Every structure is written in structure tokens, then in C-alpha cells.
Amino acid sequence: MVRKFIAQRRPTAGLEIRRPRKNQRQEVDVTYTIEEALRIFIQAKEAEGLRSRTIKDYRQHISYLSEFLLENHPDVIDDVNSLTTNHVREYINYLRNDRRPYKGAEHRKEIDRSGLAVNTINIRLRTLKTMCRFWYDEVMIETNPMIGVKPVKDDERKEVEGLADENIGKVFNALDDRQFAEWRDKVLMYLMLDTGLRPEEALTVRIEQFDFRSMFVLVPSMIAKNRKGREIPITREVGRMVRDLYEETKQYFGDPEQVFMNAYGEPFTAGAFRKRLNRMKKRLNLEKLHPNMFRHTFARKYLLNGGDIFTLQKILDHADIATTRKYVQMTNEDVKAQHNKYSPARRFLRR
Incomplete structure (x- = not known):
């Protein structure tokens, strides 16, 4: 007769179950620089x-x-x-x-x-x-020196602010379309203001990423910060500017590696763009002007113009919607305008 044996639990009463402590000392055999x-x-x-x-x-x-x-x-x-x-x-x-x-x-x-x-x-x-x-x-150190070290606290601070309308106008009016570098900068700024692309995503964009029939730009997963590809709609006007810039660049340098190139036929870099914006900031007497401000301006204006925050989260490629909320910095003028537009009191005062 074949008997079926069932494993019995050992009694635990009186036995001490040892578990390693969170920062328990462990011996290190090798010294590492x-x-x-x-x-x-x-x-x-x-x-x-x-x-x-x-x-x-x-x-x-x-x-x-x-x-x-x-x-x-x-x-x-x-x-x-x-x-x-x-x-x-x-x-x-x-x-x-x-x-x-x-x-x-x-x-x-x-x-x-x-x-x-x-x-x-x-x-x-x-x-x-x-x-x-x-x-x-990996037992390379005996104790973790970061246990108990907390982040540094700070007073409430604003995230990167976008550009006020009058400053956007100043920037675009200061650009001379007859000069290749300034025309390229203008197209880049409009693309970021139209799509909310990260500076690196916009600067390295290739012409194959654009669908000029359906009017969207593809950000592939290998470029996206969160490793998720996404399609972002673009306006026809901005799409036309991108295509015109590419054709003009092609005349100068053959088939360019990417849409945005410098005057030597090399890829235009974030560092070079930042320097050009810094010079423009001084020339126009602006307090701040740097690449990420165009992305933040897009985010703020998208909501003020009636867009919803969930769609904005997807466009901006934020894993957490809390990041999107922090990203949108409303100016006092924005708050005042929205209040005047939506205050329930106005409805009754007009009766």
C-alpha cells in the first residue's frame, strides 16, 4: 500500500525567528576605493x-x-x-x-x-x-551611511515658470528670419511652445518623426525620458515651419542628421541653445529665458485655453499627475483672468 505523507508544521512556540535588522552590521572582506x-x-x-x-x-x-x-x-x-x-x-x-x-x-x-x-x-x-x-x-560596506539622512527642507518654491505673453512677443519679434540661426531658433521655440516637448526631445528630433498628413510628431521610446513612446499633435502652421526649415537645411548640408543643425552642419545642442537664449535675455532685458521655459509655457497655456490636465499629463510624458500639477505655474494675472471668467458671483450680478 502506498501511503501519502503530509508534511507537518513544526511548532513555533518557544522558537526565536531571526530576521536581519534594517541596518545590521555585515562584515566586509575586501576594501574598495x-x-x-x-x-x-x-x-x-x-x-x-x-x-x-x-x-x-x-x-x-x-x-x-x-x-x-x-x-x-x-x-x-x-x-x-x-x-x-x-x-x-x-x-x-x-x-x-x-x-x-x-x-x-x-x-x-x-x-x-x-x-x-x-x-x-x-x-x-x-x-x-x-x-x-x-x-x-553587495556587502561592499558594513553599514549604510545614508540611513537616517533626510532630504534638505526648503521654503515653498515655485517650479520653473513659463513666459508671460508680452515676453513671448518680445522674443519672437527680436528674431530675424533672414538669418539662418535665428530662423532655426524661431522654429525650435514654436515647436516646443506647440507640443511641450522636452528640450532634448525637440533638439534631436528627426524629420522621420513627423507625420505631416496627420499632423503629429512621434517621440520614440528610446528617446522619451519614461521609455514610453508617444504621439503629440502639432498645428499645421508649426508643421509647415518645420518642413520649410528642413528643406532649407537640406540645401545647405545635404541630408541633415536631424531637423535642428548649427551653421556648420553639425547637430544643434542644448548647450548652444541655452547660450543663445542667455544672450537674448540680456539683449531684451528679461529676468529669465532658458529652454525649459517654453515647455512650461505650453503646459500653463494649455490649461488656461481649456485643455484638461489628464491629456496634458500624457502629452508631457509625466508618470505621476502630481508632477503635472507642480509643473503648471499660474501667474497672478492668470488667476485673476480665470477668476473673472468663471466666478459664480458674476452670473447673479448681471441679472
């Missing part, structure tokens, strides 16, 4: 398929920490396991009080003041938190 630890981390993230720009940011952010440690705690450079929470907090205070904005940054002028913006500091801390968690999980 910060550079070696960074290389292992980068290899793992590349294997996960992270974008090259994200990898570049990881390298850049850890270089800031290494620079600080080399000057203040050089022993930590040779042994990442000796990095402590106190070192991290000292580094935070250095970023808040002593670090100069854009120091050592390519294509950006160093600002003559000390202390970085809170948002910038928190971005660097998020990178360090990701790295330290990886190093701890």
Missing part, C-alpha cells in the same frame, strides 16, 4: 539598461563628493567602507553653505555666490542614497 565602488555600481546599472545620461549624472554627482572628501577626509577616498553618516551630513552643509553653483561644470559660468539650491542638493543626495544602498546590499 570610491572609484572602484563607483565602477562596480556603474557596471551593474549599465547591465540594467539605464540611459547613458543617467550614468553620466551618477559619475558627475560622485565626483562632487570625492572632491569634498579629498580635501577634508582623504582616507575615505581609499576605503568607501569608512564613509559615515557624519561625513554625509558634513558634505550636505558644505553644499548648502560653501559650494559655488556650476563650479567646474562644462558650458556653464560659475556663479559668484556660495551655496547650492535645495533641489540641487536633494538630487545629489538621492544619487548617493541609491549608491550606498547598492554598496550595502
Whole structure:
């Protein structure tokens, strides 16, 4: 006779079930320099398929920490396991009080003041938190120095503001269509103002991404920040401008690599665009003018003109609608205009 055996549960009364504590000390057998630890981390993230720009940011952010440690705690450079929470907090205070904005940054002028913006500091801390968690999980460090380190708090701040109507007019009126560079800038600005494309998405767009019959531009997944392709409608006027610019560029340089090229037949870059806007800002006496402002202006105007926030979220490629809400900054004039238009009191006052 074949008997069926059923496994019985062992009694748990009186037995201690051990689970590792959140930050339990673990023994490290090998000593890694910060550079070696960074290389292992980068290899793992590349294997996960992270974008090259994200990898570049990881390298850049850890270089800031290494620079600080080399000057203040050089022993930590040779042994990442000796990095402590106190070192991290000292580094935070250095970023808040002593670090100069854009120091050592390519294509950006160093600002003559000390202390970085809170948002910038928190971005660097998020990178360090990701790295330290990886190093701890891989048993490269005994304790995670980022445990207990909280983001830096700040007073309520506005996101990037868009452009006021009068400033949009100033910008476009200042451009001379007879000059190739200014005509190209004008088309780029209109494209971003019409579609809400990110600066990098707009600058690197290729003519094959446009459907001039159905009037939309395709942002493929390999370009999109959230790795999801999307089709964004464009107006016929802007579509015509894009096609005219491409045909003109083609006459000069043959088949161009992308729609927006510089005067030497090379791809027009975000850094070059930012510099040109900065010069225009000074010439027109504007407080701010940089690439992302056209995307933010699109977002604000889209809602003010009657668009809904859920469609806007899809167009802007935001994973979380909370990001879309933060993205839209209404001016006092916008709020006043909307109030005058929709206040329920006006309906009864007109009787």
C-alpha cells in the first residue's frame, strides 16, 4: 500500500525567528576605493539598461563628493567602507553653505555666490542614497551611511515658470528670419511652445518623426525620458515651419542628421541653445529665458485655453499627475483672468 505523507508544521512556540535588522552590521572582506565602488555600481546599472545620461549624472554627482572628501577626509577616498553618516551630513552643509553653483561644470559660468539650491542638493543626495544602498546590499560596506539622512527642507518654491505673453512677443519679434540661426531658433521655440516637448526631445528630433498628413510628431521610446513612446499633435502652421526649415537645411548640408543643425552642419545642442537664449535675455532685458521655459509655457497655456490636465499629463510624458500639477505655474494675472471668467458671483450680478 502506498501511503501519502503530509508534511507537518513544526511548532513555533518557544522558537526565536531571526530576521536581519534594517541596518545590521555585515562584515566586509575586501576594501574598495570610491572609484572602484563607483565602477562596480556603474557596471551593474549599465547591465540594467539605464540611459547613458543617467550614468553620466551618477559619475558627475560622485565626483562632487570625492572632491569634498579629498580635501577634508582623504582616507575615505581609499576605503568607501569608512564613509559615515557624519561625513554625509558634513558634505550636505558644505553644499548648502560653501559650494559655488556650476563650479567646474562644462558650458556653464560659475556663479559668484556660495551655496547650492535645495533641489540641487536633494538630487545629489538621492544619487548617493541609491549608491550606498547598492554598496550595502553587495556587502561592499558594513553599514549604510545614508540611513537616517533626510532630504534638505526648503521654503515653498515655485517650479520653473513659463513666459508671460508680452515676453513671448518680445522674443519672437527680436528674431530675424533672414538669418539662418535665428530662423532655426524661431522654429525650435514654436515647436516646443506647440507640443511641450522636452528640450532634448525637440533638439534631436528627426524629420522621420513627423507625420505631416496627420499632423503629429512621434517621440520614440528610446528617446522619451519614461521609455514610453508617444504621439503629440502639432498645428499645421508649426508643421509647415518645420518642413520649410528642413528643406532649407537640406540645401545647405545635404541630408541633415536631424531637423535642428548649427551653421556648420553639425547637430544643434542644448548647450548652444541655452547660450543663445542667455544672450537674448540680456539683449531684451528679461529676468529669465532658458529652454525649459517654453515647455512650461505650453503646459500653463494649455490649461488656461481649456485643455484638461489628464491629456496634458500624457502629452508631457509625466508618470505621476502630481508632477503635472507642480509643473503648471499660474501667474497672478492668470488667476485673476480665470477668476473673472468663471466666478459664480458674476452670473447673479448681471441679472
